[in-house]
Amino acid sequence: KVRTELLHHYGRNSKFYLKRKRYDDYRSEMARSLFCLCPLGWAPWSPRLVESVLLGCVPVIIADDIRLPFPSVLRWQDISLQVAEKDVASLETVLDHVVATNLSAIQKNLWDPVKRKALVFNRPLQEGDATWQVLRELEALLDRSQRSRVGSSRR
Known part of the structure; x- marks a missing residue:
């Protein structure tokens, strides 16, 4: 449902690069992106979350009931954004606000070697x-x- 809503709202929006399936060069695309969407998937956890952090792309977690790994070490609110599933329609506004206010702080936290090491x-x-x-x-x-x-x- 979340993925379908993302495609519905942002499939034709040039700010969003959305694909239905993983493709050969997807990691390069993630590394070039400011934000990487990590919507609820078919499994309760996705490697995209870790890949986003390791590639320096701010994970945008759109999964209300997700249990994030290693909360005792990783303050996920410092290295990611969480958007409620019901708020997908306002995602662009949320991301624009982050770009204008605290994106650089989040990106700096993403490159902290201790945080990155905890995911590898x-x-x-x-x-x-x-x-x-x-x-x-x-x-x-x-x-x-x-x-x-x-x-x-x-x-």
Whole structure:
């Protein structure tokens, strides 16, 4: 539905470069863009979000219920925009406002090496990379689970 609405509202708008399918040179196009749309897809998460950050293109997340990765490390509000699905019709106005006000601050945050590293899986794993972040999240989940079990067994 979101993708259909995007095409309906902006398919003929020269400010937007919208394609229905991925094509060979799409990463180059993303790298040349100020904003990369990351609408709700068929899966609950999309590589486009990470690709946008790594290519220096501000991700515009249009997915109301998305759970963004590694929120303990990445302040997504500093490196992306979130637009409610119901607000797709006003997307152009939102983006124009960001260009006029705080685009350079968001772009500067995108190039922070710590933020970028947190989204990349390395071999071998490196402290702070995506594998490291997954392990940290799992460790925190395990700690919460163990504390919960200990607390409930004392009752």
